[in-house]
Amino acid sequence: MARTTTSWLALLLLVGAATALTRVRRQDDGGEGDDQSIDELCDQRPPDEYFRLSTDGDCRDVVRCDQAGENGITRLASVRCPNGLAFDIERQTCDWRTNVKNCDRVEKPRKVLPILKTDEPVCPEGKLSCGNGECIEKELFCNDKPDCKDESDENACTVETDPNRAPDCDPTQCVLPDCFCSADGTRIPGSIEPNQVPQMITLTFNGAVNVDNIDLYEDVFNGQRNNPNGCQIRGTFFVSHKYTNYSAVQDLHRRGHEIGVFSLTHKDEPNYWTQGSYDDWLAEMAGARLIIERFANITDGSIIGMRAPYLRVGGNKQFEMMADQFFVYDASITAPLGRVPIWPYTLYFRMPHKCNGNAHNCPSRSHPVWEMVMNELDRRDDPTFDESLPGCHMVDSCSNIQTGDQFARLLRHNFNRHFNSNRAPLGLHFHASWLKSKKEFKDELIKFIQEMLERNDVYFVTMLQVIQWMQNPTELTGLRDFQEWKEKCDVKGQPYCSLPNACPLTTRELPGETLRLFTCMECPNNYPWILDPTGDGFSVKK
Ligand SMILES: *[C@@H]1O[C@H](CO)[C@@H](O)[C@H](O)[C@H]1NC(C)=O
Ligand SMILES: *[C@@H]1O[C@H](CO)[C@@H](O)[C@H](O)[C@H]1NC(C)=O
Numbered sequence: 001m002a003r004t005t006t007s008w009l010a011l012l013l014l015v016g017a018a019t020a021l022t023r024v025r026r027q028d029d030g031g032e033g034d035d036q037s038i039d040e041l042c043d044q045r046p047p048d049e050y051f052r053l054s055t056d057g058d059c060r061d062v063v064r065c066d067q068a069g070e071n072g073i074t075r076l077a078s079v080r081c082p083n084g085l086a087f088d089i090e091r092q093t094c095d096w097r098t099n100v101k102n103c104d105r106v107e108k109p110r111k112v113l114p115i116l117k118t119d120e121p122v123c124p125e126g127k128l129s130c131g132n133g134e135c136i137e138k139e140l141f142c143n144d145k146p147d148c149k150d151e152s153d154e155n156a157c158t159v160e161t162d163p164n165r166a167p168d169c170d171p172t173q174c175v176l177p178d179c180f181c182s183a184d185g186t187r188i189p190g191s192i193e194p195n196q197v198p199q200m201i202t203l204t205f206n207g208a209v210n211v212d213n214i215d216l217y218e219d220v221f222n223g224q225r226n227n228p229n230g231c232q233i234r235g236t237f238f239v240s241h242k243y244t245n246y247s248a249v250q251d252l253h254r255r256g257h258e259i260g261v262f263s264l265t266h267k268d269e270p271n272y273w274t275q276g277s278y279d280d281w282l283a284e285m286a287g288a289r290l291i292i293e294r295f296a297n298i299t300d301g302s303i304i305g306m307r308a309p310y311l312r313v314g315g316n317k318q319f320e321m322m323a324d325q326f327f328v329y330d331a332s333i334t335a336p337l338g339r340v341p342i343w344p345y346t347l348y349f350r351m352p353h354k355c356n357g358n359a360h361n362c363p364s365r366s367h368p369v370w371e372m373v374m375n376e377l378d379r380r381d382d383p384t385f386d387e388s389l390p391g392c393h394m395v396d397s398c399s400n401i402q403t404g405d406q407f408a409r410l411l412r413h414n415f416n417r418h419f420n421s422n423r424a425p426l427g428l429h430f431h432a433s434w435l436k437s438k439k440e441f442k443d444e445l446i447k448f449i450q451e452m453l454e455r456n457d458v459y460f461v462t463m464l465q466v467i468q469w470m471q472n473p474t475e476l477t478g479l480r481d482f483q484e485w486k487e488k489c490d491v492k493g494q495p496y497c498s499l500p501n502a503c504p505l506t507t508r509e510l511p512g513e514t515l516r517l518f519t520c521m522e523c524p525n526n527y528p529w530i531l532d533p534t535g536d537g538f539s540v541k542k
Pocket of ligand 2 (some may be wrong): 299
């Protein structure tokens, strides 16, 4: 829901921006004493930054410095948010008036940048220059703690600018099974010929597992659909805690699906994730794993992957936590739609594509973690004819997909894009509620799966199975005997319990709410939450 609103707002903003140049307001028509000149206003200001000319009015109007005018003259291009909305200076987007807290500010605070690129070194070896010319140790840059007097050491820390960033991919150093990278991210592991690579498809689902979606999962994974090696098709479930039925999660795991974490609170505040501290990520993700392991009785250490809520990647802190806690992969970074899709990669070396979306907080440092990158889907209805459109990462964020026919074309067109190029795994990422919103969506997905399974070169696998294949790249001809994919091949038997406990629980952390925790295990004392993930109570907390 929140995501739909955001993209809708972004769209409105774009529409506004497109018409802006017809409404350019000139401010430089000579000496109106108080007015700043455009040159002053635009000095050192990035061309994509919107700011207000005044704080009077209804907070809908902003401008930016447009340098594309004739004769290199800079002019101000203006944008007005639609009625009822206001422009948020911090987030640089239109939002509901009540959500915008900075109508009293004209611009984003300007940040002083360090002086990293100079013709001659300005500092002794091992040191770099702050914005004010002070020299400090290189290691102190981008360590989340201001060390320069002007604090500029923390202001240039992207994947491109962090002085301590991971090095570019070096294929002689980065070798399987633990490391995989390629210069542009499109290379096939093991240098296998594309026509000998299985087309892997990963179906993933985000959110709570409960009565709203268990039936959907039963329909898609009905136990009758087998990959060419005779094993049942598999999916990956990134589970958030609240409202999850852990006995259903236990059963998904028993049937060979992969369980990953999608956080404990799933807090509806994107910046909480982008700016989260190491401890926030630890409590959210390791806490969520603890809850699942306990209440879904998953004891085999198989919860190794995570996805960030709203795909808001938490930069280096998220990945440092992951390495410390033995999370093997993240599945939250998106790669922009390109001609050839990207294979998953490890983050020992620099990521091979632009940091796309996700509030641009991609990890810049080296981390021993796999990135199961989400390649954006091409959403065009008629790819041979339509103009190019930005891609979409979750299938439900392809907002132009309204009918079953459109969805069916989206699936096949994107399958062909992957299959006919480098056969990078095709990720189809869903919220169950979208698939259930129209019966035809579910029907089309099942039709697509069945059509694919009639071939002998397509496998529906989990994220872990993708990593297993990449660590041991095996040609299609030998794949039927690939041992890593034979585990829990044919699942029989019954769920662990026929009647789960329906524990009615409260927690001091969520005053006034009584929540039901469904589990085959014993009921805890309290509803598990972020300060008390076991539900044992605060008193026993260290
Ligand atoms: C929870 O999941 C189990 C296993 O799928 C199911 O038997 C039970 O009916 C579910 N309970 C609720 C309330 O959804
Ligand atoms: C939990 O898992 C353990 C180990 O796999 C098993 O011995 C035990 O019976 C399970 N308990 C329940 C209630 O499912």
